Amino acid sequence: MVEIPEPPAPLAPAPASTPARAPRSASGPVPTSADVARLAGVSRATVSYVLNDSRTVRISEATRRRVREAAEELGYVPHAAARSLRAGHSRLVLMPAPSVPVGPLYSRFIDELQRALGRLDYTVVQHATVGARGDEAARAWAELRPVAVLVPGSGPGPEGVAVLKRAGARAVVTLGPEAVEGAHALIMDHESVGHRAGAHLHARGRRRVGVVMPQERGLDVFSRPRLEGVRRALRGTGATVTELPLGYDEQSAARLAARWRGLGLDAVFAYNDEYAMLLMRALMDEGVRIPGETAVIGADDLMLGRLLRPRLSTVRLELPSGRGLAALVDRAVRDPGAPPERHAVLGATVVRRESS
């Protein structure tokens, strides 16, 4: 890591020998609308009318100009908190930043969503809740009095949702594995991802299926349901399912590959394309033929997976358009009384290439 050096703490206050050079510390008080009013020689009300282009009131062009110039001269910027305090509501949409590292697909989705909400005139803010988990975090979010909250992952419980609503949130939307009482839900059920993979492998005649379980923290939110999906796909077929813990590094992969033949597996669902690429390389180094001896399938349809030889089969995931979610949020905000909507939004389709 590159270090940012900590400068020596001054033992005494810096000498005031060159006061002119010192940048004016807090650069004076922050200008308020009252300052603008004073400079323009009008009342604060008039300033508010002019700067907000109030349609309910007619202000002479001359006054408008004076106010605008005064605001410009002072570098006046309105105080959002004061404004929304007065208004009694805000257009703030709060989105706790996901604590797990997310892939490009999800990042793009979030990005699109933010853009769409921005067009609807909401202010979108990602809040990194530090230690707090679940309902405890909901309190911290509620302090910001958001008009809507979008919670990715395993969010707050019903209790947390209630806290948010009591704090004035008109819509709470969860993006996760299951619906939460009182909140709208975009259900991303990773179980279906595993199910597709399992069904595909079974259809290709495989009967002894391994499932990679990443050892990296935080991924089990996804890996558990995916495993469950494989199990469900294979239930009653006589096929077996074997969990394969795997760390995201070459040593771990090599160790797994070394005992591969002993495991007697004829297929593996490798959690995602990255783990699949890692494992596939290790298996090939071990002389395991793919897909002959062992079929491999990943997930996420990364570009890089297509570059492998054999080309990596994968489960392609699809998220809804950010636009759609933005519309849902807007609808919910306008009509908070409407019953919660539920949508299963995680599409999963197998893209068969050469590794399976």
Next chain:
Amino acid sequence: MVEIPEPPAPLAPAPASTPARAPRSASGPVPTSADVARLAGVSRATVSYVLNDSRTVRISEATRRRVREAAEELGYVPHAAARSLRAGHSRLVLMPAPSVPVGPLYSRFIDELQRALGRLDYTVVQHATVGARGDEAARAWAELRPVAVLVPGSGPGPEGVAVLKRAGARAVVTLGPEAVEGAHALIMDHESVGHRAGAHLHARGRRRVGVVMPQERGLDVFSRPRLEGVRRALRGTGATVTELPLGYDEQSAARLAARWRGLGLDAVFAYNDEYAMLLMRALMDEGVRIPGETAVIGADDLMLGRLLRPRLSTVRLELPSGRGLAALVDRAVRDPGAPPERHAVLGATVVRRESS
């Protein structure tokens, strides 16, 4: 894309036939500290003292309990905006969300930074500025009256920094290619990345160097300086530098590979490991020997690059610890008068593997 269906717009207001069933819309007014005071039979002042554990005032244990219970019962959550309005300052650190897709390295850095600032009791918030660019965006940020602003990428100009400071921001820190007047700067100079790569290739005896320029929008902030770095490394050596536009897809790579021999290059710096993997695959499919005919080097030291054969050489990047930046921010907030600090923070070292 999975569509979230838009429910048919109700042509008439929903019948009020089942008013009991309708979830109490806005669930009533949001409880305030006055409500808590009323319920506990004390004044608002006392409520504030109790809930903030004020040390300057002694409150009887019985009163404390009554207040706490009342707050609990009402589900009271303080109003952050009102609080900071009264206090005249906030602990809000604003960080505009980078508009470019960023890699895992940068994501981890941001994550670490947020955690560290959280420990210092700052509230970190990522703000997605919609359309606005540069100084224009600074105004939007200033409305939130953050105590500090961390701007990644090519942030605001000196004008924007001034706006933020006038709005009370005690620290503005840019994370980008160059320092901005009036702001602290963590300089991430990608020029050095290209320079390392160029110097390495030259040291390996290469003289006709291609540099991949991704065609994806937004990446030129990084790719231009990297190209410049290669140019500088090779200046005066008689070696040539050739720009190679490349889209992140197989067709684009295949097209480039098809005309490879005609280009007469003996080395290529492929922007990063992903583009390097893409290009390397295309070159190998074309029968180009690596590193014999053409040396390839990427950047970012992705795990996946190590899996290639030949293993991909790369420029490993290093960012400072989030802790360090958090400390810098805290220092700056405490002493806004201090002169701006500048630190070059992007470490770059060549990791030679087999492809160069």
Next chain:
DNA sequence: TTGAAAGCGCTACCAA
């Protein structure tokens, strides 16, 4: 030990 009240910056109602 507790309460009354001022005031942070802003907008919107009502008068002038």
Next chain:
DNA sequence: TTGGTAGCGCTTTCAA
């Protein structure tokens, strides 16, 4: 067409 002013929810003197 413009100004006076109340009040959003909170904290913090100052008095009691």
